[in-house]
Each structure stands twice: as structure tokens, then as C-alpha cells.
Amino acid sequence: MLRIHFTGQDLGLTRVAAGPVPMWETMLSLHSLRQQNQGLVPARWRRSVGPKLPRSTGLLTALVPTRGYFPDFLTPADPLYDLDEGLDAVLSTPRARLRRDLSLLAGGRRLPPWTRSLADGEPDAVTLLGRAVRGYHEAAIAPYWERIRAQVDHERLRVSTPMLGGGTEALLSALPPCLRWRRPVLEADYPVDRDLRLDGRGLLLIPSFFCWRTSITLLHHDRTPVLVYPVQHRLLEEGPAAQGRSSLAKLLGPTRAAVLEAAEGRCTTGELAQRVGILISSASQHATVLRNAGLLTSTRVSNTVVHSLTPLGSQLLYRGSVPLTLAEPGR
Known part of the structure; x- marks a missing residue:
């Protein structure tokens, strides 16, 4: 379970993302691509996109395992709603953060040799990553973007409506069942036991189409902490x-x-x-x-x-x- 601890200041600074975030949807969809037990919605998507995926998709699956940690730098903390902006932020990650995140990933699994060049910020490796992300996004995400946006917008409206009359606590109480508001703590279904103290920074809630069953957060919160949670598919x-x-x-x-x-x-x-x-x-x-x-x-x-x-x-x-x-x- 993840326990997110709020102060009064955090309640005032909590907000919902303005729409789907391309880098989050792209990276989380890599889970759906390989997990067979998520239901009919991703199963149909897998059948549709499978024959269209570029060979470079394998580079991304090496960075995003089906379970557990994947590098924070792939999903920038600041919500960037344009793919080009999000990808630019990823490719501009400082070398120290590349090394930190890839070292954490390597601690739990064996990585292909090219990731060592990526950790060193070598231009060829960074360019290779950018092409892989863009090629995968064009094949697997872009054709469905308006439908993804419609579902995320529906969720934003659903949770924002109670907030108009009851404030941030009403919003937190309206979140899906995998999230439970027990003042002053938001409990989230999560694969490990963890506490996140906002300490006056607030929380950015990101509804996501490709987030399934449990919420996701970054391991390192350099700016406003984020919580990505699943929309209710229609x-x-x-x-x-x-x-x-x-x-x-x-x-x-x-x-x-x-x-x-x-x-x-x-x-x-x-x-x-x-x-x-x-x-x-x-x-x-x-x-x-x-x-x-x-x-x-x-x-x-x-x-x-x-x-x-x-x-x-x-x-x-x-x-x-x-x-x-x-x-x-x-x-």
C-alpha cells in the first residue's frame, strides 16, 4: 500500500492534470502490450497494434519491465501534454539522472549493452531512444489518442464535479476504489509498502488510460509529487x-x-x-x-x-x- 500524507497546504495545492500525458500513456502502454490478464480492452488493442509495431519497440521493453520500477526520467515530473515537449524533456535528462535511474533499473535485472551508452548520455544512444519512443508512439498510441483523451476528460469531469461543492477533500473522496481518502492520508493500492509525505508541495493527480488496477508514482519527486491512477473505462x-x-x-x-x-x-x-x-x-x-x-x-x-x-x-x-x-x- 502507498500512503500519501497531506497537510492543509497540500490540499490547497492538489490538482488534476489538464489531460492525458503522452509520455505516461506511452510508457504504461508497454505494460499492456505484454500483460495478458488486464481484460478485454487492452486485449483488443494488442491485437490491433501488434502487427504494426516497429522493431525498435524492443529497446523500450528493455527499459520498462512488466512489473516494478522503470526509470523516472522516461516520465518527466512536469505534466507536458505534447509529445514533442515530453520527448525533448526525456532526451535532455542530465547525465547524473540517467545514471541514477538506469543503475536502479539494473539492480533488479540485466540490461542490454546499449543502455550503458545511454547512461553516459552518449548522443547516439539518446537519439536511438528518441526514435524508438516516437516510432512506438506513432504505431501504438497516436491512432487512438482522441479516444484516450475522451476517456481521460470524462474522468477529469467526474472527479472535478464534487470538488466544486466540497473542495479538494471531495475530489479525493471521488477517486476510484483503488484510492481511499482517510484524512489526512490518501491510501492507494500499490505493489510495495511505502509512505509519501507531500510536505507542502501538493499532489498532481494524472488520470491515465493505460494505468491498470493500481496507481503509480515516481520514485524521486524533484518537483510536485505525482500520482497516476486508472480511469474507469467506458x-x-x-x-x-x-x-x-x-x-x-x-x-x-x-x-x-x-x-x-x-x-x-x-x-x-x-x-x-x-x-x-x-x-x-x-x-x-x-x-x-x-x-x-x-x-x-x-x-x-x-x-x-x-x-x-x-x-x-x-x-x-x-x-x-x-x-x-x-x-x-x-x-
């Missing part, structure tokens, strides 16, 4: 997908079908109600019917109930439909 309804949703609504009823769709990606009863636009009591009743039908599972976490699709629910939801996601462009 489905795109167009073409054949719209027909599939129409059939599902006829089968289950429009509200219950909407509840089933809203449960994609795990959410609480309150989040179900918010997504569908119904009362919490109504959302609970519909979830009970869907659970009894074998389409949802419900798990109690502290004082809340978290719902998720069963394999049967996923099959019913996705039959004849296309995840928002990362369906291949133009299809």
Missing part, C-alpha cells in the same frame, strides 16, 4: 456497437443494461448510480438482479461494495460491440 457506441447496445437494452431493459455497462472496470454502488444517473438505492437493486443472474460479482471493501463483471457479463456486454477503447481505427 464503451464506444457506434455502428455495430450501437446495434449491440440496443439489443442488450431490449433484453435487460435500458436502465439495467446501462448498469451492466457501467460496471465494466470495477466500481462502487455509488459510482454505478453516478454513471447511470439513478438513485443509489435503484443502482443497488439493479446490481442485485444482475448478480443473481450471474452477470456481476459484488465484493465488500471496508464500508463499500465493489461490483465487477463476471466472464458471462463480459461476454454479454461485448457481444456485437466494440470497446472504446482501442478498437482499430476506422472499424
Whole structure:
């Protein structure tokens, strides 16, 4: 678990990123590229991008393992919303930081020989990294960028709305179930046990499409600390997908079908109600019917109930439909 400790000053300085951050989405997508257990959304994306990936992608997978630490310098602390700016910041990393981050990475695994040249800041190695990032981004991220942006924008609106009436603590309370606000600490599901003390620097929250299940933060916080967390993925309804949703609504009823769709990606009863636009009591009743039908599972976490699709629910939801996601462009 990650525990993020706030002061009153930190609450005043906490904010949400203005949109998806290209370097974070690019690097985190390398996890989805190789992990097979993240669900239907990344599986469809993998099938779509796999044949298009440049050979240089292997350079990036050497730097970004499927689990554990990857170099901080690949995701600059300052939120840069343009790929060129983000890549320029990466390629301008001081040699001391390159050596620090790559030494930490090498401590847990064996690195290819070219990374020694990168750690020394040799121009050829730095140029090689830049070309690899750009080639991978063009093949795997750029074709889906507007869809990624739409999902991140939806999440920004979802968490910002409570903040208008309740301030930063209301925003923190509206974050997904993997994040829990227990004043003055924000608890986050995390692969290791760690404490992060903000000490008056505030926190930058970065909703991310390619962040899955648990949040991510930098090991070194030279500026404002950041916390990257997963958006709640939704489905795109167009073409054949719209027909599939129409059939599902006829089968289950429009509200219950909407509840089933809203449960994609795990959410609480309150989040179900918010997504569908119904009362919490109504959302609970519909979830009970869907659970009894074998389409949802419900798990109690502290004082809340978290719902998720069963394999049967996923099959019913996705039959004849296309995840928002990362369906291949133009299809």
C-alpha cells in the first residue's frame, strides 16, 4: 500500500492534470502490450497494434519491465501534454539522472549493452531512444489518442464535479476504489509498502488510460509529487456497437443494461448510480438482479461494495460491440 500524507497546504495545492500525458500513456502502454490478464480492452488493442509495431519497440521493453520500477526520467515530473515537449524533456535528462535511474533499473535485472551508452548520455544512444519512443508512439498510441483523451476528460469531469461543492477533500473522496481518502492520508493500492509525505508541495493527480488496477508514482519527486491512477473505462457506441447496445437494452431493459455497462472496470454502488444517473438505492437493486443472474460479482471493501463483471457479463456486454477503447481505427 502507498500512503500519501497531506497537510492543509497540500490540499490547497492538489490538482488534476489538464489531460492525458503522452509520455505516461506511452510508457504504461508497454505494460499492456505484454500483460495478458488486464481484460478485454487492452486485449483488443494488442491485437490491433501488434502487427504494426516497429522493431525498435524492443529497446523500450528493455527499459520498462512488466512489473516494478522503470526509470523516472522516461516520465518527466512536469505534466507536458505534447509529445514533442515530453520527448525533448526525456532526451535532455542530465547525465547524473540517467545514471541514477538506469543503475536502479539494473539492480533488479540485466540490461542490454546499449543502455550503458545511454547512461553516459552518449548522443547516439539518446537519439536511438528518441526514435524508438516516437516510432512506438506513432504505431501504438497516436491512432487512438482522441479516444484516450475522451476517456481521460470524462474522468477529469467526474472527479472535478464534487470538488466544486466540497473542495479538494471531495475530489479525493471521488477517486476510484483503488484510492481511499482517510484524512489526512490518501491510501492507494500499490505493489510495495511505502509512505509519501507531500510536505507542502501538493499532489498532481494524472488520470491515465493505460494505468491498470493500481496507481503509480515516481520514485524521486524533484518537483510536485505525482500520482497516476486508472480511469474507469467506458464503451464506444457506434455502428455495430450501437446495434449491440440496443439489443442488450431490449433484453435487460435500458436502465439495467446501462448498469451492466457501467460496471465494466470495477466500481462502487455509488459510482454505478453516478454513471447511470439513478438513485443509489435503484443502482443497488439493479446490481442485485444482475448478480443473481450471474452477470456481476459484488465484493465488500471496508464500508463499500465493489461490483465487477463476471466472464458471462463480459461476454454479454461485448457481444456485437466494440470497446472504446482501442478498437482499430476506422472499424
